Structure formats: C-alpha cells, structure tokens
Amino acid sequence: MRHALHGFCGVVAGLLFSASAVAQSYHTYSQIGPYLQGIANDHPAIARFHDLGLSEEGRHLWAIQISDNPDVEEDEPEFRYISTMHGDEWVGTEMCLDLADYLTDNYGSDPTVTDTVDRIDIWILPLMNPDGFVRTQRENANYVDLNRNFPDPYTSPDNTPAGRAAETAVIMNWTFASSFTASANFHTGALVVNYPFDNNPSGSSVYTASPDDDLFIYISEQYSQHNSPMWNSSYFYHGITNGAAWYAISGGMQDWNYRYMGSNEVTIELSDTKIPSASQLPTLWNQNRDSMIAYMRTCLIGVRGLVTDSVTGQPLAATVTVVGRDHAVYTDPDVGDYHRMLLPGTYDLRFEADGYDPVTITGVVVNSGDATRLDVALDPPPQITYPNGGETLTAGVPVDVTWDGSATAAFQVQYTANYGDTDTVVDDFERSSLGSDYTTGGNRTWFVTTGTYHSGSRSARAGDISDDQVSWMTRTVGGGDVSFWYRVSSESGYDFFNFYIDGSQEVHVSGLGNWTHYQTTLPAGTHELKWEYTKDYSVSGGSDTVWIDELTVVADNTQWTDIVAETAPGANAASWTPPAPGDAYKVRVRAVVGDGFGEWDESDGVFSVQEGSSLPGDIDGDCDVDLSDLSILLAAYGTCDGDSGFDAAADLDGDACVALGDLSILLAHYGETCP
Secondary structure, eight states: OOOSOOBSTTSOBOOOOOTTOOOSSOOOHHHHHHHHHHHHHHOTTTEEEEEEEEOTTSOEEEEEEEOSSTTSOOSSOEEEEEEOSSTTOOHHHHHHHHHHHHHHHHTTTSHHHHHHHHHOEEEEESOSOHHHHHHTOSSOTTOOOGGGOSOBTTTBOOOOOTTSOHHHHHHHHHHHTSOEEEEEEEEOSEEEEEESOSOOTTOOOSOOOOTTHHHHHHHHHHHHTTSHHHHTOSSSGGGEEEHHHHOOOSSOHHHHHHHHHOOEEEEEEEESSSSOOGGGHHHHHHHHHHHHHHHHGGGGSSEEEEEEETTTOOBOOOEEEETTOOOEEEOBTTTTEEEEOOOSEEEEEEEEOTTSOOEEEEEEEEOSSSOEEOOEEEOOOOEEEESOSSOEEETTOOEEEEEEOOSSOEEEEEEESSTTOEEEEEEOOOSSSOOTTEEEEESSOOEEEESOOSSTTEEEEOOOOOTTOEEEEEEEEOSEEEEEEEEEESOTTTSEEEEEETTEEEEEEOSBOOOEEEEEEEOSSOEEEEEEEEOOSSOOOTTSEEEEEEEEEEEEOOOOEEEESSOOTTOOEEEEOOOSOEEEEEEEEEEEETTEEOOOEEOSSOEEEEOOOOSTTOTTSSSBOSHHHHHHHHHHTTOBTTSTTOOGGGOTTSSSBOSHHHHHHHHHTTTOBOO
16 A cells, blocks of 8 residues: 655655555655555564665665564675666656565565565665755755765775765765665666676776676676567667676776676666656556666675684685686675575685685576575684793704694694795895796886986886876885885876785875885785776876885895695694704694685794704604603604604614614613713
C-alpha cells in the first residue's frame, strides 16, 4: 500500500493510492521521510527506516533497509540504490520509493521478490541531495556537484570525507561502515547505463576499461535488457556505455565505490528528460521495475564464502583478489563474508588479512547462476620461540630452532650473522645513462640529462612525452631511509609528477616549482619506488617534464642463509649448527604457501654465538665433560652419517659413526673442564 499523500511537483497531495497504483505526482522532500517510515512500520519483519545524516542545510538523508533479517549481520551480499545526487533529477527518487513499496508488499507472495529479499541485504536512499532537490538545482546548497566530489586517484586521491560536501561525507561514512557488493545511482538527462571507468590519467574522453570490464558490461545489460527503450537505444548499443567513452569526469561516485571500496557500481540514466511529466511515472516504473530487480540479483553471481582465523574460527577483515585482475573486494569483518562477482570461468583467488599468511586458491570454477561457495581459513604467521633474542649459543654445537605454527604448513627457516648491517647509497646520476638498478618505461623512457640538476652536473629526467602519454622509472630498495630532490615544470593542474611507494601515491605535483626535498622511512622488507610524469590530452607548460637528483637510500646488507628451504608439513623445529662466533645473529621462519610464502617472523632480538669448546668429549660446548655429553652420545650411539638419529657433534673421532671409539674419548675426559 501507499504510505503518504503525494504532491504534484512538490505542491499539493490529495489521493491515497492502493497497492497496485503508482504515483502520478512527485513527492516533496518533507513527504519522503514519513513515507519510508510508513513502509517500515507496515512491514516490521523485513524493513527498517534509517536516518543516515544531514545535508549542508540540515536536511535528512533518509534510507530504508529491506532484508529477511534486517537486524542481523548475515552471510549475504549487501546492495544499495541511491538517487538524486543531482537535485534537478527526480525520477530516480520515485523509482526508489516504488521499489521499496513493491518489495515489501510482494514479499511472501512473489517468488522472485521473496528470494531477493531473503538473500540480499537491500538498502535504498531515494534522495541524496535534499538541498538541491528543494531548489530544483543540480548542485547542493554550496553549489557543489556531488558527482564530482568523491575521492579520485588523479585529482583528489585521499580517501577521506575531510573537506568534502556534507552529503558526500554521509555517503562515504555509510560506505566505510558497510560492505556493499554492488550498487547503482540514478540520474536523468539520458537513457543509458554508464559503467566504470569514468576517467583516466589524462582526463580524456576515450574508452577506459576497468579490470572487470567484462563483468560491468554483463551487469549493465542485465539492467538495460529489461527496459525496452533503453535496450533499443539508437545512440547507445544495448543501452550501455563506458563512462569515459561517453564523457570523462573526475570525482564520480561510481568510480570511487569501485576503485576505493571494492563495490561494483554503475550510473543509470532513467530519462532523456530531466523532470518528465508526473503522468509518465507509471510508464517509467513499468519500464524499470524488472530492470531494478534483475540488476540487484547480479550480486549473487561469482564466488562467495567466509574468511576466518584457522585457530579461533573468528571472522577476518580480509582482502580478496582475482590473480591477474588489479581489483580487490573486502570481507565484511562482522561476519567474514565476501562476494566476488565474476562471470563463468576458472580463476585463481588470493586471500590476505593483516597478521595472517596469504592463501592463493587455484582453479576455482565459476558457473552461471548462483555463486560458487569457497570458505577459506587463514593461518597466523609462525612465531619463533627459540632462539628469540638474548641467548648465547656455541659455535659448532647443534641446537633446535623452534617456532609455533600451523599444523599443516611447511616452513622455510633461515639465519643471519650480520643483522642490522646497513650501507648508505647516494645516486647523483653523474654518469651517461641510468644503471641496471632502474627499470623505465611508458611512452618514452627516463634518461640522464645535463643542464638541470640539484648538485653536480647531471640528473634523471622523464622521457619527452606528448599529450595523453606517460613516462615512468622504478627502483627496488630495502627498508630504511629514502630521500631525493625533485623539480617539476609542467602545465599546472593537468600534467603531473607522481611518486609511488609500493603502488601508493606519495607525491602528486604539477606547475612550475623549485627543487624540493622528499624524505621518508620505509619498514623492513623490499619496496618498489616509482617516479612518473603524465600528461593530459592537450596543452603544455614550462619545460614539460620533471627531474630527480641525489637519490639517497639506506640499504639493508643483512645476509640470510637457509637452515632448511622447506620443512615437512607441520614441523615446528629445525636442527641448526651455528657456524662461527658473533653477536649479531637472528633466525627467522615463514610458511610455504602454495607457490609463494607467508610473512617472516624473526627472533625478537639478536643473540650471540660464542667460541666452541676445544675440550675433547665436550659435545654440548659448555666446557664440562659431564652427564649431559654422555646422554647426547648414548642417544646417537650406533648411528652413522645419513642415519636417523646421527649427531655429528657426538662423532668425536670423526669416522662418521657414533661408536665405541667416541665413547672411549668421552670417558677418558669425563669430569674435565676448560682451563
């Protein structure tokens, strides 16, 4: 049933509609909240009313949640529709209200509706820009276009609500607290489904495919094929388009959801006319009803499951990626469920979580229809228990390196005798070409140049690229301090110098500048540094390049050596004989995970190795020939090199067997101590 009176274009209301009726007038802002509240009140088992936050002028962003268990976090995908982020595009608001009515009124009687509500946690926000809506204005009250206001890797890369419009912040905070698998936002002014990407580094209007281009084409057509005017468009084939191919924008909500939050979102334009006559609303509802439901149900395809701690069984906040696709989705940490939408095929999936060893599952088969089920339990990394720092061992005397770890994993174990040894490398590029330490590419490679430098007479310079091109240079370094000087001379706001560490952008600069110093400290491990110069589709400024000079890297010279390359599964100890005295020893262990490895765990601190005893019979190196030495020898008695139980330290006469001759040597010196 209808739950409120309807206004005509926001003026007067007079009719209460039956369950089969559709509004032939537009709702006012003040009617929308009570309308949604009425639906929730009438369907308390499956609907909840939510006030998500306030607009710039204090108006509410009201939403409704529809689910078979709306108060329970379940192992199911979350989905949402958002409408009217442009205040002068009203049709989507009415479609959202009609959908909320349709789902709740037909739950329990219509099999498709019932199945959809039972299996998907559905959220509907009919009006994102209430201030613009009451003004019939595209922008919000501060004249911000909300669909240009979201984080964007090229123009506004920080994924934070700080400094953004109030309405944008509401959506971002709502999304941070949720785990939406798929979504869409409604507009008018065209008739098409627009899918990512909406932009690219150059900002040019050319087809810009996402890693899931095949998936986006499929789910976009799941919407358009049920809407006859859209599907039969004379302008857009099958009623869909790649966003940047249509026209490029920066700061759009759909790209933010996909790039930053792992949610598959499209932008749906419902009518060529921005605000068609209210008499057209029943027709528009009939054209979009089946499309809206079909698109929602696409979040049920692909691969789904739970990611948990292998020891406790607790859900994990994990990242799931398809090997070969540069895109991640994330589990809902409350339940640990993930929903990776994919078309039929065979895939390799990688699962990662902070504090756990990653797992790659190969050959995952995805069929048409419901998602393939794949639950994954991640192991915490192994933990060294001995020697773990502060101990004193003896050179030449075997010890067991021990750790706590998975009962099913194999492990690699290593030692170092020079932990903490570093060397500072300064590259001032005073040579004719880049060395083998660098990899460079793009449309033109970086090179060594003269004439512009911070010191000396040379520097590294980006390649001479043209419009819509890029030049990059990388170098792999260890943990420690990193610094360099850079100078940019480019078209301000359009042609950029970017610097990345392990793919994360740290510098994004354009315009005319002086030499600038950059410095940071990297954690232990291997890291990729990347310097990049990128140009947009037209115009140049300054010298149209960037220079790098005086790269300083503190290199880690620690040398690690295998104790054992791969243990038997479930092992928790490995025998090791310290080779020489020293005071900078450590050991470390990591799990062998498929074709790769987990995270290293090192001794918490360094330990020492002292000079071994030269006292005959002193097997354990404690400068006493006593019962402990006799026990070691008797445990190995009768074994030879290659036998199980053979202990080389007990082979006192060096004949590769532990026998009577070794016992005689020990007994001859029994009770002696080092001088």
